[in-house]
Amino acid sequence: MEKRRVLAWSVQAIIVTKxxxxxxxxxxxxxxxxxxxxxxxxxxxxxxxxxxxxxxxxSQPKPLRDQLLIELPTLQAFRTGEIGTVDTAHIDVxxxxxxxLDSKKHRLFTLxxxxxxxxxxxxxxxxxxxxxGPIFKPEKRTRPRKxxxxxxxxxxxxxxxxxxxxxxxxxxxxxxxxPRYGRAYFACVWxxxxxxxxxxxxxxxxxxxxxxxQKYLSKIIDYAAVKAEFNRGKKSPFSSLCTRFxxxxxxxxxxxxxxxxxxxxxNHKI
Numbered sequence: 145m146e147k148r149r150v151l152a153w154s155v156q157a158i159i160v161t162k163x164x165x166x167x168x169x170x171x172x173x174x175x176x177x178x179x180x181x182x183x184x185x186x187x188x189x190x191x192x193x194x195x196x197x198x199x200x201x202x203s204q205p206k207p208l209r210d211q212l213l214i215e216l217p218t219l220q221a222f223r224t225g226e227i228g229t230v231d232t233a234h235i236d237v238x239x240x241x242x243x244x245l246d247s248k249k250h251r252l253f254t255l256x257x258x259x260x261x262x263x264x265x266x267x268x269x270x271x272x273x274x275x276x277g278p279i280f281k282p283e284k285r286t287r288p289r290k291x292x293x294x295x296x297x298x299x300x301x302x303x304x305x306x307x308x309x310x311x312x313x314x315x316x317x318x319x320x321x322x323p324r325y326g327r328a329y330f331a332c333v334w335x336x337x338x339x340x341x342x343x344x345x346x347x348x349x350x351x352x353x354x355x356x357x358q359k360y361l362s363k364i365i366d367y368a369a370v371k372a373e374f375n376r377g378k379k380s381p382f383s384s385l386c387t388r389f390x391x392x393x394x395x396x397x398x399x400x401x402x403x404x405x406x407x408x409x410x411n412h413k414i
Contacts, residue, residue, distance in 0.1 A: 191328045192365045195337075197318045198329045204316050208268045209280070212261070213308050217326025219258040221348050223247050224323040228300030230279050232269060237262045246350055253350050328364045335361060336369040368392075 198218060206214075216222040216230070225247040234243035234252070242257040269279055280300050305323055313320045327349075334345050346357040386392065386401075 190363055190365055191325060192367055193325065193328050193332045195329065195332065195366070195368050197316075197321065198326075200316045200318060201312060201321075204312060206312060208264055208271065210308050210312065212264055212268060213280075213305055213323075214312065214326065215258075215261050215264065217323045218329050219261050220244075220255070221327050221330040223327060224302055224305055227305055227323070228278065228280050230265075232274055232276050232279055235262075235265055235269075235279075237266050244350075249350070255348060331361060331364060332366040332369070336366045 201214060202218065213227060216227050217224065220242070222244060226244055229245040229247075230242075234245075235257070236242065237257070240257045240259070240262060241254055242261075243252045243254050245251070246253055265279070268274075272279075272281075282300065309323055310320050331345060331349065334340050334348070335342070342354060342357055342361075346354055349357060349360065351357045351360070
């Protein structure tokens with residue numbers, strides 16, 4: 145058998161280059177008017193609700209269609225994907241009821257209809273001469289929809305609804321709040337402001353049990369409620385002199401709006 149010897153070794157070096165990615169700040173991260181940092185979501189999945197922002201957003205004059213796209217999550221606790229499924233057959237303005245096709249359970253639920261939403265739905269349906277079917281028709285598109293576009297209802301994509309919210313948040317000079325913030329705002333008003341039952345909230349949110357509602361509330365931070373509780377019983381220059389401070393979404397130090405109700409201090413010393 146012929147013997148073979150290694151005359152030389154050849155060493156080949158492999159150079160691995162590593163790309164460093166620079167992470168830019170997210171567009172939806174802004175500073176609020178008070179200087180507080182606001183983000184659409186954070187690592188812990190918490191939702192911080194500033195009720196004053198929603199008062200400005202809801203009161204800003206806008207077309208009925210856009211107004212309803214904001215009111216349905218905010219005043220009816222609809223999920224984003226449920227907005228486009230609203231059908232004329234599901235609206236009973238006379239008796240104050242509305243049926244919603246639950247996006248998770250895929251069946252209809254009957255819920256109380258908010259008076260403001262009822263008025264705007266009635267006006268919108270008559271102004272568009274809608275006789276039957278979904279009330280939100282697709283808008284005219286300048287380019288074809290992408291094949292993987294997520295569409296809910298008839299022609300209303302999630303991205304379209306989110307663009308409407310972003311547009312009016314920009315107009316109102318407030319940080320961008322996604323439609324899911326509207327559902328969180330509804331829960332805050334129900335629980336922290338109006339102090340209604342959690343069982344009622346469970347029904348409106350269409351949760352299977354009370355534990356799911358408690359878990360949902362645990363993810364929401366109502367900043368106005370936390371601040372009011374923090375200042376309760378304190379003589380703070382940041383607290384309001386109004387008795388409605390704990391429930392007012394626009395409470396401010398030394399506020400004297402038309403609903404102002406002065407606090408009465410009783411001196412027990414004789």
